[in-house]
Amino acid sequence: MKKIVPWLFLAPISLTLYSGAVWAQQKTDLGKREFEANCASCHGVSGKGGGVLLEFLKRSPPDLTQLAKNNKGVFPIARLYDVIEGGNVPVHGARDMPVWGREYRIKDAEYYGEVNYDSTALVRARILTLLEYINRLQVP
Numbered sequence: 001m002k003k004i005v006p007w008l009f010l011a012p013i014s015l016t017l018y019s020g021a022v023w024a025q026q027k028t029d030l031g032k033r034e035f036e037a038n039c040a041s042c043h044g045v046s047g048k049g050g051g052v053l054l055e056f057l058k059r060s061p062p063d064l065t066q067l068a069k070n071n072k073g074v075f076p077i078a079r080l081y082d083v084i085e086g087g088n089v090p091v092h093g094a095r096d097m098p099v100w101g102r103e104y105r106i107k108d109a110e111y112y113g114e115v116n117y118d119s120t121a122l123v124r125a126r127i128l129t130l131l132e133y134i135n136r137l138q139v140p
């Protein structure tokens with residue numbers, strides 16, 4: 001009995017270490033994670049369209065892999081930033097795409113509550129992370 005007991009204690013610890021090691025090997029792709037969580041429902045996992053919410057939209061979401069190609073090979077970061085942030089869109093403007101600047105500000109406020117944080121910087125970081133990911137989806 002004396003010999004078995006220490007191993008019983010070690011088993012969960014080594015399991016935890018092992019799963020930690022496996023987790024550390026998988027690199028977290030923040031942009032991809034954000035895109036799959038918030039955008040793929042309309043734009044599809046590939047960004048080409050065909051997300052599950054498509055039938056509820058008045059307008060089809062554009063193919064996000066063609067943005068650079070349609071702009072003489074240049075990924076139009078500043079314009080896309082404004083489209084995603086959405087602050088310049090009129091309040092009653094026809095728009096199927098959510099206004100992400102506002103969505104993120106609400107989510108962050110729910111998450112951080114009374115904690116002092118920089119809301120503007122957080123929204124900017126999220127949108128830039130998404131743009132970096134969408135830039136990687138571009139067809140040549």
Ligand code: HEC
Nearest residue numbers: 038039042059060061062080083084095096097098100130
């Ligand atoms: C509810 C569906 C929906 C979701 C969710 C959604 N989009 Fe959109 N998106 C659209 C539609 C529809 C358009 C076309 C413009 C319009 O009707 O608003 C669009 C347009 C865009 C455009 C503009 C492309 C251009 O050339 O002007 C970008 C960039 C974009 N979406 C990125 C995103 C990102 C990033 C997310 C996630 C944070 C996202 N979208 C989530 C539906 C959606």
